[in-house]
Amino acid sequence: MLVFGSAFLVAGLVVEQFELVAVGVFLVCVPPLSALTLLGAQARVGHSRLVHPHRLHVGQAARVVVRVGNSSPLWPVPSVALADTVPVLLGEEPRFDVGHLGARSVREVNYLVRPQVRGRYPVGPLRVVIGDPLGCVRVTREADTPVSLLVTPRTLALPPLGVRGGPQGEHTPRRTANGAGEQDPVPREYRYGDEMRRVHWPSTAKHGELMVRRDEQQQREHQALFLDTRACAHRGEQADSSLETAVTAAASVAVRSLEDGHDLNLYGADGHLPVSGLPGVLDGLALTGVSGSTGLHAGISALSAGRGPSPGLITVVLGAVGPDEAGALARVGGGARRVAVLCTGAAWPSEEAVHEAERVLASGGWQVLRLPHPDRLPHLWRSTGEAPLPAAAPRVFPEGPL
Numbered sequence: 465m466l467v468f469g470s471a472f473l474v475a476g477l478v479v480e481q482f483e484l485v486a487v488g489v490f491l492v493c494v495p496p497l498s499a500l501t502l503l504g505a506q507a508r509v510g511h512s513r514l515v516h517p518h519r520l521h522v523g524q525a526a527r528v529v530v531r532v533g534n535s536s537p538l539w540p541v542p543s544v545a546l547a548d549t550v551p552v553l554l555g556e557e558p559r560f561d562v563g564h565l566g567a568r569s570v571r572e573v574n575y576l577v578r579p580q581v582r583g584r585y586p587v588g589p590l591r592v593v594i595g596d597p598l599g600c601v602r603v604t605r606e607a608d609t610p611v612s613l614l615v616t617p618r619t620l621a622l623p624p625l626g627v628r629g630g631p632q633g634e635h636t637p638r639r640t641a642n643g644a645g646e647q648d649p650v651p652r653e654y655r656y657g658d659e660m661r662r663v664h665w666p667s668t669a670k671h672g673e674l675m676v677r678r679d680e681q682q683q684r685e686h687q688a689l690f691l692d693t694r695a696c697a698h699r700g701e702q703a704d705s706s707l708e709t710a711v712t713a714a715a716s717v718a719v720r721s722l723e724d725g726h727d728l729n730l731y732g733a734d735g736h737l738p739v740s741g742l743p744g745v746l747d748g749l750a751l752t753g754v755s756g757s758t759g760l761h762a763g764i765s766a767l768s769a770g771r772g773p774s775p776g777l778i779t780v781v782l783g784a785v786g787p788d789e790a791g792a793l794a795r796v797g798g799g800a801r802r803v804a805v806l807c808t809g810a811a812w813p814s815e816e817a818v819h820e821a822e823r824v825l826a827s828g829g830w831q832v833l834r835l836p837h838p839d840r841l842p843h844l845w846r847s848t849g850e851a852p853l854p855a856a857a858p859r860v861f862p863e864g865p866l
Contacts, residue, residue, distance in 0.1 A: 465491045465600060498596035501542060502603055505594050508536040509544060509565070515587055515611050519747075522618040522703075522712075525578045528587060532562060533570035541565040543595040549610070550577060551585050553702070579615040580703045582711065582750045586610035616746040617708075617715035620838065622845045624724060625777065625803075651675035685726040686773045688797070689718055690763060690780040694733050695754040697783030699811040706783060706810040711749055712838040713805050714781045717845075718745045721777070729775070733757045735766040760789045768796045778802045782821075783810035790821040794828025802830045803848055809836060 469491025476484030514529045530548065534541050544562040558575040565571065579585065588610035595602045651667040654674035667675035691714040692698075698707040721728045722742045730737040730745060733755040739748035757763075767778070778797045782804060785793075793804070804825045812818050822832045833844040 465495055469494075494598065495600045498598055498600040501596050502594060502601055504536075504539070505541050506592075506603060506605055508534050508539065509541055509592055509594065509607075510535050511590060511592065511607055513588065513590065513608065513611055515613055518612065519614045519616065520579075521616050522579060522582055525576045526613060527574055527576055528558075529572060529574040530560075530590065531570060531572045532565070532592070534565040534567060537567055540567055540569075541594060542597045543599075544571075545593040545595070546573065547591040547593070548575075548587070549589055549591065550587055553581055553583075554579060554585055554587075554613075577613070579613070581708065582615050582617045584751060585613045585615065587613050614747065614750060616750040617711045618838070619719045619746075620712070620716040620842050622716050622720040622842055624720070625801075625845065625848065651677055685724075685777070686729070686775045687721045687726050687777045688729050688731065688767060688770070688775040688779070688800075689714060689721070690731045690767050690778070691749075691752070692733055692760060692763075692780070692782045692785070693752055693755045694757050694760070694783060696758055697785065697810055698754075698807070699809060706807045707754065709807050709809060709835065709838050710781045710783060710805075711752065713807075713835060713841050714779075715746060715749050716838075716841055717779050717781070717805075718742075718749070726777075729771050731763050731767045733760055733763045735762055736771060760785065761792065764789070764792045764796065775800050779805065781805045781807070783807055784812045784817065785821050786817075787820055787824055790824040791828075794825050794830060798829065802828075803833065804830045805833045805835050805841075805844075808834050 469488045471488070472484050472491060473488030476482060476486075476488055509532060511530060511532045513531075516527055516529070518526070520526055528548065530546060532544060532546060542564060544565050546560045546562060548558050550557060554577045560573040562571050562573070577587070589606040589608050591604060592607045593602055593604045651664040652675065654663070654676050662676040664675050664677050691710060693707065693710070698705055698710070700706055700708075702708070718728060718730070719742065722745065728745065730739055730748065732752065734757055737748055737752075739745050767780075775797065778800050780793060780803075796802075806818060806821060808818060818834070822834070825832050831848050833841075833848060835841060835844065
């Protein structure tokens with residue numbers, strides 16, 4: 465408009481056509497006058513953003529609600545458009561044409577994001593575009609800081625898996641605080657405030673005074689979970705990578721163990737991972753990156769050394785491993801039930817390499833599952849629970865009298 469207005473103004477003066485001069489003056493004046501209508505408009509436009517839920521599993525949807533309003537009691541905002549910044553993995557950038565905002569008016573827009581890959585994603589910043597009524601002037605600004613969206617790995621429901629010599633889920637024998645079984649409780653004297661349903665009547669009759677059962681506690685099983693996150697051991701990208709298959713399998717096993725009330729230690733290619741509790745384990749797996757290690761010996765050493773009591777169940781989720789790494793794993797945890805999950809879509813050099821790793825682990829007493837896709841894990845896990853426990857490795861004693 466400035467260019468054409470100037471052209472009309474000059475042409476009108478040259479040919480002495482004052483109508484052209486008037487048109488030129490009008491065109492030249494419109495943009496500055498339009499800009500004047502936007503004075504203070506940026507300060508009058510406020511906004512808020514809500515992401516619900518801010519923590520979700522892969523494949524679930526989160527709703528992002530953006531509210532924008534005009535804080536002025538007198539002056540409207542002619543035209544408002546919004547554009548929210550989201551990572552490529554969350555989809556295309558959402559754009560909204562809010563339009564005219566009257567005095568004290570508020571508009572609300574929302575959209576869904578459905579992440580397919582675990583991780584932490586920034587949602588934002590929000591770009592606010594304010595324009596004049598004639599569309600001559602446009603002011604753009606970034607209005608806020610990003611909001612974090614945490615996407616935890618997908619988990620699959622697995623059946624319970626028994627362990628050698630340890631508790632079996634809900635059928636675990638309950639023990640009193642000093643080790644006596646439920647059939648032979650060790651009572652104590654009645655104290656003011658004790659519940660009458662805890663009175664142990666045989667002991668009351670024996671001692672001649674009220675006796676109550678001691679507090680009972682559940683004996684907890686310890687389990688270990690090992691996840692191979694080496695970049696050289698996996699193949700594929702994003703949701704279709706073998707690493708995501710391994711993380712999904714590990715998360716499913718972790719959820720099964722923790723929901724059964726067991727203690728769980730998590731290990732990676734570089735050693736022990738300091739996470740605890742169901743939310744902590746899932747959050748840790750969500751943020752677990754690719755390891756640059758070329759071998760598993762550091763992680764295997766940490767798993768072999770262990771933390772706390774000896775585990776009753778050891779589960780390893782592996783990418784492509786060599787015979788030496790498989791042999792090192794085969795010697796770990798001989799007294800526990802051991803399950804190895806081999807991701808067949810990983811960077812195995814050949815099918816023979818998969819068979820060799822399976823043979824080495826099975827010879828050490830491991831139950832080996834070949835996992836081509838995460839959806840196969842519940843079926844494989846169920847068949848493992850139905851299979852007989854592998855015999856523990858024989859102990860060799862020196863000759864001579866004990």
